[in-house]
Amino acid sequence: MNVRSFQLSDYRPVTELLETVLSAECFDQTMEAFARQLSWDSDLVLVSFNQSEITGVIIGTIDNQRGYYYRVAVHPDHRNKGIGKSLIRALRKRFEQRKVTRIMITADEHNVPYLPFYESMGYAADDFFIHSKS
Helix, strand or coil: EEECCCCCCHHHHHHHHHHHHHHHHHHHHHHHHHHHHHHHHHHEEEEEEEECEHHHHHHHEECCCEEEEEEEEEEEHCCCCCHHHHHHHHHHHHHHHHCCCCCEEEECCCCHHHHHHHHHHHCHHEEEEEEECC
């Protein structure tokens, strides 16, 4: 398993991966954020891959010197292999290289169940940026 920056040729497999693992509403919201991030700074979208297969993706962003993990998705066939953790570590390294002052986890209704996963990686409740639609 390797991690690298998103490439244009990854668009279709990443879109299919997101569609597979996310609810329809979450997929729509994520695709909007994904498109915005690609237009702003595609180096903060990373993919994991095994040979030529995309196994996971993480979408991050930087706003006001803060780095945000927006969405992590790992294909169901490749879960529990450390892919999510590898993606988070790789994006954290990019944030550190860019001298962000703080790293936050965007917590919306779609990823609240995954907050314990972030906690297992050393993030605490005050690292969560609670985002609601209202």
